[in-house]
Amino acid sequence: MRQLNLTDFVFFFLFLTESLTLTTKPQDVDDFSVTQNFIDEKNTGYLTIIEFAQYVQEATFEEVERLMNDMLEHRRKCMADKTLSECSETANNILQEKMCAMEGLPQRYNFSHCCSKVDFERRLCFFYNKKADVGFLPLFLTLDPEEQCQAYKNNRDSFLNHYIYEFARRNPFAFAPTLVTVAARFEEVVSTCCEEQHKASCFGVRAAPVTQYLKALSSYQKNVCGAFMKFGPQVLNSINIAILSQKFPKIGFKELTSLLEDVSSKYDGCCKGDVIHCIHGMDKVVSHICSKQDSISSKIKECCEKKIQERGECILNSNKDEKPKYLSSREAKFTDNENLCEERNTDPNTFFAEFLYEYARRHPHLSILELLRIAEVYEDVIENCCNTEHPPSCYHNVEDKFNETTEKSLKMVQQECKRFQNLGKDGLAYYYLIKLTKSAPQLPTEELISLGKETVTALTTCCTLSEEFACVDNSMDLVLGDLCGVNENRTINPAVGRCCQTSFAFRRPCLEGLEADPTYVPPPIVQDVFAFRADWCQTQDEELQRKKDRFLVNLVKLKPELANQEVQSLFINFTDTLESCCKAKAPEACFNQEVVQFSYYNFSDIPGKTN
Template sequence: KWATLICLFILSITTESRHLQKRHHEEHPRIINDIVKAVGKPAVEKLVLVMVAQDFEKCSLDEHLKVQAKIIEAVDNCEKHPEEAECKKPAIELYHDIVCKEEDIDQLYPWTTECCGKAEAERTKCFYEHREVRVEEYKIPNIEESCKEHKEHPQRAFSYYLSNIAKRHSKLYPPAVLGFAIQYNEITTECCAAEDKAKCFGERMPQVKKLTNYLEDKHKQKCRVLKEFPERVSQALTLVQVSQRFGNAKYDDVEKVTIEIAHLNEDCCKGDAVECMIERMEATEHICLAKEKLSSKLSDCCAKGVLERTPCILALPNEEPDLPIELKEYYEDEHVCENYQKDKRKYLAHFTHDYSRSHQESSPQSCLRVSRGFEMLLEKCCASANSAECLKDAPKLLEAALKENEEISKQNCGALEKLGFNDFYIQLLVRYFGKMPQVTAQTLVELTGRMAKIGVYCCGLPDNKKQPCAEEKLDILLGEMCEREKKTFINDNVHHCCVDSYANRRPCFTKLGPYANYEAPVWDESKLHFTADMCKGSADDQLKTKLVLLVEFLKMKPTCGKEKLTEVIESFRKTVVECCAAENQQACFDEKKGGLHEIIKDH
């Protein structure tokens, strides 16, 4: 189904290694007629609307459709007159030429003055970088009106879905936006026919919104890593993920797929939606041509239409190798150092491939940490007088990585089960306050709240899925935090974890101890707001309000100790329960806060 296009970004995430050579390629700009031939005119019309809405999020649907119509007029002309100079330009250049001529565009979007004056490669990058604009969260409009519009004007209703999803997810791959719009359309059709329309929409829409956010977050993180770390980082994790996806494929076949995907990731993160889309389809075509060598599970997906193949392939589970993979040849063979010295990158890439596909229970980042550790061991041992004796440490290194992953999962999932969500959340909050006390209370509560929810989700999975799940989601979360850290410095320890090593970023944060040089502000009771607001909103909102208060206390009393902290939390809990049950909540808090201040200040 077309709705499966929502999976389009699952494959491409990134990490760190030195194992793959850069792919040298020639540029092959796509003209508009190439795109029409590849995906068909109806799809081009929809994808153009997505691009317009992503670039110009302030405009109304009618304004988006007006610009779309001008671009489609140019598309029609090029189909009839392909020899014209305009039609020989790269499709993305033709698109920008048209939107840059829009009347008053520079008034609504002043940044276009700068972008439109640049040469095309820089112009594409400039447009893409200005897409990061906050738009209010989408709210379901009046249900009866929506259902009437959906029934009477289905084409306009679909354009509305495309436009609204696109401008709220400005960096999501356009065919993925199209896939989500198709799913919204299907949900609307079903829910408008349901007996309880509101309940139907209330149950179905949040699921789609959650997945939309997740896929865009993955894409942003992939692009962050490409921007912030050496190119080999992206190439190496792609090798790991392709190796895990096609567990029975040989290295040479996996390498070809890896190089192609790593290259298209670069183009997708430069903002050229047209080139990104075509390269993805080409990569899928090449995978299908090699399906006999890659995986027995590819046949059904490769029989589908061109736009349906990619999401189908990405939805396939990782394939376990049919036969056990022996890693001993990488450290017990008498020619290990000779082979390693001949071509270090190739040797390590082969090891990474075999290790990754034989350890599906490990996250790609964990596989790359093992690979980096093995590289360091090879460097040390191959420079020693007795390399064979030195390499006997290899099995310990490999086993230690698996043990560490298992222990971290058991520790966190065990704490969650024992403490329950709220106390697990508080534990994370206190721990991360120690690591980064300079962060605002609201930001710290939000950060650790997301961590706690990651724990709930991933700890509910089978044991072999817990570690990859948690590390993937924490990777995105820490990536967002480190991006903000570039603009708002936190402390030297946090900065080090953000920039030192992508693959080791999560372990670096996990191992961080309390920041030793924090200077607490003077005690100020006015920062502790005991108000009836703590009883308002959802349970999640109430908890966050209380935890913001806890962080404000910690900022002023960072060395209060575990016993004192427990006393403060319990006293605070009792007061909140009592006052939220009172007839006059604020009067209750006013009466109790004096006693609370004394308990809190007494340290």
């Protein structure tokens, strides 16, 4: 499966959606059969599991199943008589009311304060209760392939419900249609592999793309929702303008504006976990695109001829249209226009949206983030110039500012890829573990390790591609989206907070320039942080690497003042000692002599170290 990038985002949730349409209120439906076709037992159950597990990630599977059964019973009553008073409530409100009514549940999982609120305030409260760092959850232990197949055969529904529950609570910001799609693809893997003789190898090959699909989309959805929650709908609108204008460069601005209304209006529900609101009306986007395909794109004709369930995914995988030959490299309206300030003053939002549209469709090679940076630079320049005595002479050379901004971004990407080429994958991983830990030492060790791993994946994937610039810039921003978090109350330290909250477009260069956090006070050394035991020698490769990573992160947290080269030197000494002792006849004795001596000489001056 190909890697998804930012351009794909706006379409990712479209497949399945025309078959997943339902209304927010059953009595709003004129064609009752259409609603009934969607709100079957399976989909109602899936959506309940997703929403509950994302809102209350600690809830047990049994508790989730209990609520699912309550919601199914509610559905049956409303299908039998849609005029009942309780059927006028939105599904999201009903679900939250039932969650709050479950005996002892709000107190046990600390969401009682949300239950005292109503409507929008309650939905927002549940949203802010979500935890992006899921390290508090137990390890997701997958069954042996034979056991998986037997469990699937014994009780298909319970088996799939359990996996949706695990996927949802570990990806609390993933949109409901994504998780429903993952469930469908996972069942395809199970049903296929359970017929194979070599089940384990089949699962290994076929399950990996499904996991990558979920990880890629969940990361992007979390990132965009973070932008939406921190900076508001205007930033979300700009992201969608840039994506759609690059994907469909021949689309007219009025048509784009009309399409944006369908796209952007759905994010409030998707980002805040209202699965019904998220899914409701998504088919309008696909229908809109296909109904206007002649004026939107020449690449989607075959997609729009497919079955309803297949259209969205086909559009997702379609290539960008080529830039029309009639498009020049610049639009004079925004640089050489004597009446520019007057036009801007008439409707600033529309004026700057049209600038972004024109620039994006003329520059298909740029990243989405770079397009947003240029739009922000342009807005600042025009704001200043329109306050001067002769604005045209001020903004006439504004494109020099664009080129300057792009050169800075390009240089940053080139430095990152050069670092990858010079250091290799392992060296790159250690470089970013040190850098991330110094910049944000307050983060949990496991979260820093995860961010470092994501960074390495982004660079090793993108630095060998022809679209290196856009791929690196877009992918690295996803990592920073995880660092900044979704909730507005995410606090790390003042410097990181300033970068995350000042400008969505410029947070990457801001974070890239951060040094060690000057406000950070190292904690006292914790017992066993630097304890090295012989069982490390029996640890499998992946877990051994995580132990090394933890050592490195803890070292930086305890000695943040050390220069990067000093940290790397200490780490190399440690790994050399580890390798040497594991080859010795008596590893335990070797550790007692070498590693204890190593830790004493290098960490004896750490605050809190006891001898």
